[in-house]
Amino acid sequence: xxxxxxxxxxxxxxxxxxxxxxxxxxxxxxxxxxxxxxxxxxxxxxxxxxxxxxxxxxxxxxxxxxxxxxxxxxxxxxxxxxxxxxxxxxxxxxxxxxxxxxxxxxxxxxxxxxxxxxxxxxxxxxxxxxxxxxxxxxxxxxxxxxxxxxxxxxxxxxxxxxxxxxxxxxx
Amino acid sequence: xxxxxxxxxxxxxxxxxxxxxxxxxxxxxxxxxxxxxxxxxxxxxxxxxxxxxxxxxxxxxxxxxxxxxxxxxxxxxxxxxxxxxxxxxxxxxxxxxxxxxxxxxxxxxxxxxxxxxxxxxxxxxxxxxxxxxxxxxxxxxxxxxxxxxxxxxxxxxxxxxxxxxxxxxxx
Amino acid sequence: xxxxxxxxxxxxxxxxxxxxxxxxxxxxxxxxxxxxxxxxxxxxxxxxxxxxxxxxxxxxxxxxxxxxxxxxxxxxxxxxxxxxxxxxxxxxxxxxxxxxxxxxxxxxxxxxxxxxxxxxxxxxxxxxxxxxxxxxxxxxxxxxxxxxxxxxxxxxxxxxxxxxxxxxxxx
Numbered sequence: 483x484x485x486x487x488x489x490x491x492x493x494x495x496x497x498x499x500x501x502x503x504x505x506x507x508x509x510x511x512x513x514x515x516x517x518x519x520x521x522x523x524x525x526x527x528x529x530x531x532x533x534x535x536x537x538x539x540x541x542x543x544x545x546x547x548x549x550x551x552x553x554x555x556x557x558x559x560x561x562x563x564x565x566x567x568x569x570x571x572x573x574x575x576x577x578x579x580x581x582x583x584x585x586x587x588x589x590x591x592x593x594x595x596x597x598x599x600x601x602x603x604x605x606x607x608x609x610x611x612x613x614x615x616x617x618x619x620x621x622x623x624x625x626x627x628x629x630x631x632x633x634x635x636x637x638x639x640x641x642x643x644x645x646x647x648x649x650x651x652x653x
Numbered sequence: 654x655x656x657x658x659x660x661x662x663x664x665x666x667x668x669x670x671x672x673x674x675x676x677x678x679x680x681x682x683x684x685x686x687x688x689x690x691x692x693x694x695x696x697x698x699x700x701x702x703x704x705x706x707x708x709x710x711x712x713x714x715x716x717x718x719x720x721x722x723x724x725x726x727x728x729x730x731x732x733x734x735x736x737x738x739x740x741x742x743x744x745x746x747x748x749x750x751x752x753x754x755x756x757x758x759x760x761x762x763x764x765x766x767x768x769x770x771x772x773x774x775x776x777x778x779x780x781x782x783x784x785x786x787x788x789x790x791x792x793x794x795x796x797x798x799x800x801x802x803x804x805x806x807x808x809x810x811x812x813x814x815x816x817x818x819x820x821x822x823x824x
Numbered sequence: 825x826x827x828x829x830x831x832x833x834x835x836x837x838x839x840x841x842x843x844x845x846x847x848x849x850x851x852x853x854x855x856x857x858x859x860x861x862x863x864x865x866x867x868x869x870x871x872x873x874x875x876x877x878x879x880x881x882x883x884x885x886x887x888x889x890x891x892x893x894x895x896x897x898x899x900x901x902x903x904x905x906x907x908x909x910x911x912x913x914x915x916x917x918x919x920x921x922x923x924x925x926x927x928x929x930x931x932x933x934x935x936x937x938x939x940x941x942x943x944x945x946x947x948x949x950x951x952x953x954x955x956x957x958x959x960x961x962x963x964x965x966x967x968x969x970x971x972x973x974x975x976x977x978x979x980x981x982x983x984x985x986x987x988x989x990x991x992x993x994x995x
């Protein structure tokens with residue numbers, strides 16, 4: 483496996499294989515592996531998805547839940563260990579629903595990620611390639627998610643776009 | 654034209670030029686060419702689109718309709734002939750609307766395609782790069798389509814992402 | 825900076841960094857720079873976005889508004905000067921809302937762009953990679969935008985797909 487640099491950013495659409503690819507990249511490195519989950523189980527559909535991801539990861543992973551304080555969770559990590567953050571768009575959703583200052587939160591996260599201290603793999607969704615959404619909240623989310631993805635891609639060492647489960651190297 | 658391998662998988666958004674590019678790849682090879690259509694004409698919009706595709710293809714093509722039994726249609730084909738399957742997302746829609754076991758159908762299709770017996774060109778839609786859809790059926794379709802695309806891309810020899818009518822090689 | 829050819833076409837999703845990248849490419853060349861804006865300020869959200877883009881561009885730019893007669897505006901330009909057209913999907917929307925013959929307008933625009941007379945940078949949105957929209961107008965827009973993008977990409981010297989603010993070379 484080629485050197486991924488320190489920060490690898492993996493973007494892609496729904497069911498494009500982002501998480502599985504990020505896990506494969508992380509587990510190609512020596513354990514222990516840390517999984518930072520941003521999902522909050524609002525409903526059964528989400529609970530099911532979380533359980534599916536968790537069962538696929540299997541042994542050797544430590545899971546940390548960080549639906550809001552992702553920057554704090556990252557800062558508390560030891561150096562030089564593989565870390566998977568899954569995913570930024572859910573984290574952003576959580577902050578929007580909590581009516582937090584999204585711009586400030588994104589800057590704080592970008593600041594921590596710009597000081598990545600190991601092979602960190604960060605997953606995010608591409609949500610801007612469909613028709614303009616009808617409702618204003620969806621449009622704001624789409625804008626904020628796009629801006630966040632740009633911020634993180636700018637500081638990442640490697641950026642991958644997932645297409646049908648395959649990585650396309652963007653950076 | 655470079656060797657395409659046996660199975661070429663062509664994914665892309667709506668009106669990204671998937672069908673036209675697949676047809677160009679197929680007709681660059683010696684005829685006879687077989688077109689497997691999965692579309693069902695539910696309404697005028699779809700009827701118009703089917704007619705447009707058919708008129709563009711012109712002479713030298715044999716068209717087989719396989720809205721549901723795509724695996725069976727592929728198995729019945731002779732070896733070593735260019736075949737275009739257009740498209741997997743419509744085929745998936747047909748099975749969902751008929752309330753069939755989508756997982757089982759996808760596995761059966763992937764199994765047949767893993768034993769591709771000629772230059773086969775399979776077209777599918779990317780539907781996961783917009784905002785999360787409001788309704789549960791659209792979300793399920795998006796998930797199933799994404800998983801199917803991953804399955805087929807994994808066994809394909811060549812995977813192309815169409816962008817504004819141009820192919821971007823993913824694999 | 826490598827030679828961009830004469831016509832550079834920049835496509836991407838919402839908030840993928842299309843405008844900023846196009847501006848960076850244009851301003852890497854000697855001024856004067858011309859910005860052709862196709863946006864019409866229907867509401868506050870759009871007015872805000874227009875103001876944001878305008879403030880980012882800063883000094884050295886001449887702005888021409890061409891919400892409908894983009895072809896005419898391009899034909900009136902002097903030779904060999906950097907021009908940024910932002911963006912084709914808004915221009916298409918304006919023609920659709922005015923109930924004009926979209927096919928004819930697209931052909932006229934493609935004709936002018938096929939005779940590009942300088943380093944012209946044209947921005948457009950990718951809108952076809954989400955779920956099929958519910959309403960017929962959105963589907964028609966998606967189809968027309970996809971076809972227009974194909975037309976322009978076919979005549980462009982360079983085609984870039986923006987992903988999280990980074991350009992992926994398609995042509």
